[in-house]
């Protein structure tokens with residue numbers, strides 16, 4: 282017989298096995314291996330020592346000594362403070378080590394679809410496994426399948442910031458673990474959210490009507506997609522209350538061809554007829570911002586056709602190229618047509634805490650709702666999407682329910698905020714803790730410095746691109762995103778599509794950096810979004826070198842001569 286003990290040695294458990302009278306047998310060993318094979322597909326060397334002991338033990342004890350099994354099972358202490366202390370320290374060490382070594386991983390995961398099924402058992406364990414073994418699986422099996430959004434070499438999509446403050450807030454939220462759907466379920470959760478959203482609104486110099494002391498207020502949603510959905514529902518119901526529910530088929534929504542797809546999805550969910558979802562054209566003449574004339578013309582046409590324009594969404598910092606729609610003009614059009622005006626500043630809103638970038642949201646005074654993802658570029662771990670509305674009663678009208686089992690004195694007296702009525706789900710996490718941590722542990726000045734530094738790094742990258750005549754910067758940079766491309770041969774076949782696709786694909790496959798793409802005016806464009814918390818100047822320079830080297834290799838390859 283073989284004792285499957287690791288250097289960890291689990292001495293206590295070994296003694297216990299012996300005390301229980303177990304001496305092992307070849308049969309146990311064979312059973313163990315068969316069981317192991319069926320769970321893992323094959324026997325893997327990393328299968329934990331503890332699990333082996335537990336399996337042997339349970340095979341033995343299960344048939345002969347049910348009372349010991351019962352004792353073992355009743356020994357589960359899922360909230361033992363000392364165990365938490367010990368294991369959480371180990372987990373924090375693991376995460377800190379991950380951050381320290383994050384540059385050594387390929388930024389974009391290089392695994393193939395389905396890779397994990399090969400590595401993990403077919404079913405969950407019957408008996409406990411050790412944290413040590415699980416962390417070793419995380420290291421060997423999970424991390425290879427992770428795309429490292431916190432890597433300093435991550436320049437794709439938009440960032441999704443972690444920070445120590447955000448992490449600590451998440452940890453505290455997980456620790457307290459309340460479900461704060463109404464005030465009474467945890468008054469602090471609701472009240473902190475109200476206060477922290479007022480703080481952030483003041484940092485952004487949002488109009489007074491978004492603050493909680495009036496008719497408006499702020500709420501944390503999970504994502505910008507949820508934010509636009511809830512305000513669309515509020516706007517829809519507001520107009521249908523006036524006109525009657527049979528007018529749903531006449532309601533029209535407007536946004537630009539650069540707006541995020543989340544509004545389209547919200548329309549699908551809200552029952553807005555897809556033929557009434559307007560995608561207004563933009564082009565390079567306005568740097569892909571909405572033009573007031575285009576909106577007015579579309580609205581007039583729809584009104585003439587007997588339709589009802591009711592929702593207009595402008596974006597500050599579009600996903601493709603960070604275009605900024607002119608809020609004042611767009612807002613005035615919305616107002617004069619009695620439409621709900623929503624501003625999506627999911628990414629760029631964060632920059633507006635700096636006085637020099639605040640002007641990008643001038644005109645927000647006209648808005649009925651404003652959204653910014655603190656989980657993008659504001660050091661607040663995912664998820665934390667901050668939404669402010671001018672008239673909270675519109676949201677509540679649409680989303681409130683009042684079942685008997687949730688009734689309570691405070692809610693009935695109408696003296697408190699019940700955030701369940703401002704969102705889709707009932708349950709909600711204590712997310713304000715992490716935003717509060719970020720605001721308190723960093724303070725406004727550091728947050729401004731953080732944003733400015735990324736914009737400066739993006740400026741540097743833009744200069745590097747502009748200095749290489751093989752490339753072009755496609756649209757002027759506004760925040761920390763640079764849109765650029767490798768210039769195709771003038772007689773190239775596809776306007777540089779394949780060349781730039783290959784450039785992106787090869788740099789991403791190298792694992793050195795991760796960038797993304799978009800299409801603007803039919804051109805395949807590379808997006809280089811600065812915003813990961815660990816990114817420094819040296820990463821920008823190394824990224825540019827990786828891109829230049831790959832570009833040189835592609836251009837030298839005779840296979841690309843026709844592009």
Ligand SMILES: Cc1ncc(COP(=O)(O)O)c(C=O)c1O
Pocket residue numbers: 439503504505506507541543596598599600625626627628654666
């Ligand atoms: C401008 C804009 N709006 C909305 C979204 C959707 O964000 P979320 O994932 O929070 O729904 C994004 C995502 O990148 C975005 O860039």
